[in-house]
Amino acid sequence: MIHVAAAIIVKDNKVLLAKRPDDKPQGGKWEFPGGKLDDNETPLQALIRECREEIAIEIDLTSCQLFDTVEFDYGDKQVVLHFYSVSVFTGEPDGQEGQQVRWFELADIERLEFPEANKGIVERLLA
Numbered sequence: 047m048i049h050v051a052a053a054i055i056v057k058d059n060k061v062l063l064a065k066r067p068d069d070k071p072q073g074g075k076w077e078f079p080g081g082k083l084d085d086n087e088t089p090l091q092a093l094i095r096e097c098r099e100e101i102a103i104e105i106d107l108t109s110c111q112l113f114d115t116v117e118f119d120y121g122d123k124q125v126v127l128h129f130y131s132v133s134v135f136t137g138e139p140d141g142q143e144g145q146q147v148r149w150f151e152l153a154d155i156e157r158l159e160f161p162e163a164n165k166g167i168v169e170r171l172l173a
């Protein structure tokens with residue numbers, strides 16, 4: 047099982063998404079910023095580190111709440127996704143790996159392509 051932490055960052059009814067690089071698994075799809083837990087790392091520690099490394103923001107730990115934990119089998123890979131909602135952060139989000147990073151109106155994310163495992167999360171955000 048690969049454990050992944052991902053941040054659902056919402057501000058003014060908009061949500062921050064990043065486009066996965068084409069050469070990565072689920073490439074070209076929109077994702078909640080995040081990544082795999084390092085050895086001995088908790089999901090929250092990974093969340094903070096990944097937001098720093100991938101989009102150059104500092105998230106406020108006290109504003110993070112577990113939104114959902116999702117297990118998904120991609121066939122070649124089994125993942126456990128730890129989704130956290132994040133409401134407070136500092137810095138201006140900027141893709142550090144050349145990836146597109148954008149704010150979307152919540153109502154607009156229905157039309158985007160997400161990794162399979164995100165289906166239930168996106169539905170819950172739209173509800």
Ligand SMILES: Nc1nc2c([nH]c(=O)n2[C@H]2C[C@H](O)[C@@H](COP(=O)(O)OP(=O)(O)OP(=O)(O)O)O2)c(=O)[nH]1
Nearest residue numbers: 050052071072077078079080081082125161163164
């Ligand atoms: N970050 C993120 N990953 C997701 C989401 N949905 C989803 O199925 N995944 C999957 C895709 C990948 O198999 C895995 C995350 O791996 P990753 O490639 O982003 O990991 P990472 O940032 O640590 O990158 P790397 O070390 O492999 O370069 O989780 C999501 O919303 N956000």
Ligand SMILES: [Mg+2]
Nearest residue numbers: 079080081082
């Ligand atoms: Mg990542």
